[in-house]
Amino acid sequence: GKSNEAAAPNSAPNQKQFVIGMSQCNLGEPWRVQMDADIATAAARHPELKVVFKDAQNDTLQQRAQVEEFVSAKVDVLIISPKEAQPLTEPVAHATTAGIPVIVLDRRLLGTNYTCFIGADNKKIGKAAGEWIVKALGGKGNVVELMGLQTSTPGQDRHSGFLEGIAGSDLQVVFRADMQWLEPNARQEMESALARFDRIDCVFAHNDDGAHGAYLAAKAAGREQQMKFVGIDALPQEGVAYVRQGILDATFQYPTGGAEAIDTALKILHGETVPKDIVLGTRLFDKDNVAQGGVALP
Amino acid sequence: MLASPAGRAFLALLLVLIIGVIFNADGAFFKIGTHRDTLRQASVYGILACGMTLVILSGGIDLSVGSMLALVAVCCAQMAIHWNWSGWCVVPACLIIGGCCGGVSGFVTARLGVQPFIATLAMMVLARGLAKYASGGMKVSTALMNPDGSFRYVEVPRFFRLVDHRILGGNLSVVTLIFAACIAVAWVLMSKHRWGRYLYAIGGNEEASRLSGVPVVAAKTLAYVASGMFAAVAGICQAAQEQQGDPEAGMGYELMAIAMVVIGGTSLMGGRGGIGLTLLGVLTIGYLDKILSINAVPEAGRLVLTGIIIVVAVLTQRRKRT
């Protein structure tokens, strides 16, 4: 694994090399693996770019240390997908004051002491999901909500967004459980829901794994036809795949922003000015449009 | 009856079941489906607990079962989905992988004399790493990437469906059967085979066993190998149920398995206990989980209650120091 040593500005002498440091808060989740992959593929198109990936293994302090490492290694651009807003605000501020442009991906930091934020809005996505479900169920029915870890902001936002989305309708959330983003937990919780309620019209899970787990539970109970399954994230090999296979009825993309990050980084390196905030839209994938690659939502 | 450890362990289970009867989530607890699902859910842990029992009896402990499960799940998915091998090849291959991992930690503990806790801790980290290598950090699922980056989708392997199947009019999951089989195997090994007696002896007094001609190193190593193989079975079940191999699977399962063994009444000091006790322990924790789940108890409450009930359950069966 020693193949990619840290930033070594000595590969291509003829042309100016740029080193980008990427601090990923946790490669446990496929979505974040995807983010790194997107960045890598985008950067691969620009030979002058060299990206050094680091993984903080879900440890805020470790990620903080990584920022410090990148600063002392004097990278040209720092991309960070922070685990926590609060504790990483300051190290990032140090980086910017040290003259290193910082692109913040996915999760916001406090204040404005960074160069550019790129991310999607979990609340909006949750809302969109809620509205889609209201439409799909004709405004009424029993819904099961399998929530992501409720101590995490995405979990909280998707939840509150969803509530906004279904507000005013006659939808009833009959069963709600925290499955902590984990498929086995989702399956267990769904089994409990199935045991308790004979009529469930829709399952909304905060990520596609959860939805998939719920589907398997319902299928085992022979009731998967009676309900719709909606998830979030829409990774090509997961959510989208599930929709294509008719497992999920809909999934909402939560874009990684990897590609956008590299574009922005290039702009910065070429001295162009970049917007402070780039909010990525989401895409809806359902039976009808999955073939065409989904539709962008406003 | 309360004299025997089994009796006491049974008491703990009873305690939990009574709680279930009281908080039955408007009758959900009395549906047969609930119990079927409880057993299905508990099965994977239970299979791990079988191997764990052998290791703990011999006076050791195996923290690596969760990671070995993940490694096997990933490899299993690779073989079954991507290379679509038949179950007849996949299962033995998986068992070999698990056995090897177990063998390594067994060798390091029994032969090189490293404390089991630390040896298996290392294996826990190592196997997790291997699982991520093998899977490239992504879930190994039925969605295969084409060279051009687009995806094509393959069928879920037949033998996955088989494992995730139900029988007896959908009232019993196949994984539960597999768990039962594991219990049976472990029981036979422990109480009918010479090796089981060796494990008890080693757990009770290693030096005395050695001086009585017990092949200590071999017997101990085998215990870890067995644990690895049970973990492999669990990994196959996990992969089959998720229809994919998740390198993150099995996180923290080791503690779960150990808790099940100990709540049964098997002593972590080794030498005392049995697989029957473990079965009771598995059911106790399995039902506890389920009851909290069907009552949709919020996360915080769940944790607090679990903690308290574990202690109470164990207190019902503590053996007084003489």
Place this chain on the structure above:
Amino acid sequence: MLASPAGRAFLALLLVLIIGVIFNADGAFFKIGTHRDTLRQASVYGILACGMTLVILSGGIDLSVGSMLALVAVCCAQMAIHWNWSGWCVVPACLIIGGCCGGVSGFVTARLGVQPFIATLAMMVLARGLAKYASGGMKVSTALMNPDGSFRYVEVPRFFRLVDHRILGGNLSVVTLIFAACIAVAWVLMSKHRWGRYLYAIGGNEEASRLSGVPVVAAKTLAYVASGMFAAVAGICQAAQEQQGDPEAGMGYELMAIAMVVIGGTSLMGGRGGIGLTLLGVLTIGYLDKILSINAVPEAGRLVLTGIIIVVAVLTQRRKRT
């Protein structure tokens, strides 16, 4: 030198440092900042390891330190940020909270005779649950929600900044100092104070200690109380560095702390070891982490290497069975 455990533990550290010198990530390893950060990162684990050493010496184990850390971090943030108490009140309050948690598991183990592994496992789950209650499942940060749902931001408490501060021209983190202080305290308690002798005795042979009039129950319980208090200190440091209280903090730290203690050469059987060894263990693992990190080793490789190096490190110091 190799005869003494300390010597052997030192060898393990040396081994890691040499690796660092070889794979120095274009000199990054030689920057003083790197070492400062290594120490800072290792400090929280190290503080937990101090308490863990006491418990392990007495022949027990404490799986609940990670959760107690989280509980204290949450409460600490509550008090310091929301109720903005001064550090003089917050710190004692946190110590009391930690001490109580430890006291409970101590009581359950020492007085009620439940196996430490299971008693502290229960406390691990329970304390995590309490942390989530106390925090309402949210991180307790300087962003306070107004009645209308909007947020207002308050200042980071002064004593947080103090703890998260650096001294000696930014070459030493305050948390590292705190860690050093904890080591010192633990050292005095263990190798100079009567109580420390009791712990060694109990770990060495509990029954014999009882016959010799050692207050076994009290001494053991105190060990867990101490562990809880060290966890509290760690929790404060964590909260101060993250500038918030995260109920999910400290997950899996217990295994880390145990690994550090054992790699130092303290025996999980109890009775043998010392805080000096733990210090070496902390540095060994701390540097191992850092070296893998500055070389940007991908996670899979990192895990595999960690596993291997742990075993190698421990092998350099295994004691042959007498």
Place this chain on the structure above:
Amino acid sequence: MNDPESRTESRAATLVRMNGITKRFGKVTVLKDAQLEVRSGEVHVLVGENGAGKSTLIKILAGIHTEFEGRIEIGGREVRPQTPWEAKALGIAVIHQELSLIGSMSVADNIFLGRAPTRAGLVLDAEQWRQTGHWVRQLGLDIDARRLVEQFPIAVQQLIEIAKALSQNAKVIVMDEPTSALNAPEVEKLFSLIRILKQKGCGIVYITHKMEEIERIADRITVLRDGQWIGTAPAAELPAAKLIQWMVGREMGEQFPRHTPHPGAERLRLENFGVFPTSFSRKPAVQDVSLTVRAGEILGIGGLQGSGASELFLGIFGGYGSATRGRMQLDGTERRFASPRQAIESGVALLTNDRKATGLVLSLSIVANATLAALRELSPGGWRQPAREYAAAQQTVSPMQLRAASLDLEVNALSGGNQQKVVLAKWLQIRPKVLLLDEPTRGVDIGAKREIYQLMNQWTAQGIAILLITSELPELLTLSDRIVVLHRGRVAAELSREQATPETVLMAAMGSKRVEPVAESQN
């Protein structure tokens, strides 16, 4: 110096009086209305068979067992010690039967465990070392107070245990089989110390199974049988025969049944045999040992503690792997055992000198322990046959009059003597050719001892060759056909039965005078 003078007149003040003591463990009653009175300046010997309840009675006095009926008076005041701590405060010091030392701690820490000299809670190590040195020297030990106890052989450990009790300056000192691991010289030391204590006015309760010790130091004797108080009488009024009858409840023949040697072919031959216990030292514990044993012969191994006898046995038995030098022949064929397993397979059995630590698996049943060594042939193909195991255990145990409710009992419920019989049964299972016995009668009562002696006769009759280590001279002298005396791991002398007297053995053991070895006339 000699005993009569040091006897105290019976007017002496009573230090401890225990009356109507009844103690139950669950259903079993182990003490029924027992009593004990200890006077100042006397040695009060407490005797009885294994399981009679001696240790239990003592543990009640020591505040270890706190649930019991009856009353205890100390200095005329009724007391009820609830913890060992309290008992200590009441001036009771106890040397327990099971060594209560902590191997992983230093000698000083052990001697001052629970009562270390401290200032502000901090232990004063220097002070500890000083005082420790004082006490161990009293016992003629010259050891570094900072070394770990586990680094000393069991005999030294027992002396440390004694020093620990003495250092408490207690009024009453209870010694529960203090000499079970000591050799003659240390026993002498202990006895002279006891005399000093008597003059100081201490009362001493002395539990032992060794008749000659009773004869030498007893002032008064109390006998327990099956937990009941049989009687207390001045030693003068209890000749051995009567004493034994009190203990056993029936007449018993002479203590040492006549041993008739049945010498057969040569079984075991060692030439320049050496042992290097890798565990702790580079220096050999045994070197250049040459000896032979014939079928049906008992070869006694004499020597003081630290003579390396146990290491010799472990070396022969493969207990140290192949860390041995020199040659070994079994039935004329060259052998070297790399593991106990190999030794057992070729018919060599070792009964270790510490049954709890290295002899038994206390958590397993009698059957399991008795069949552990022979489990391979009892379970062909690996599958166990419980019925067969039970029968086998039954068959080996029955000639030993094991006192146990059932063979499925956990062995830690048995008393010392009976546990020892279980270990013997285990080794008989493998039908050994050579039997290495290290302290076979340690902590075993006279009745059981006698039975073991008889068994040894039977075994030799069956052609088994026996090597015997024992720290009890009479045993060594009367049971052995020949005696090889070790000193510092080397053969100091080989004595025929005729040459062997307490003097010659001890001289050789202390390495002072070299006795001419007998010519190898036998073969």
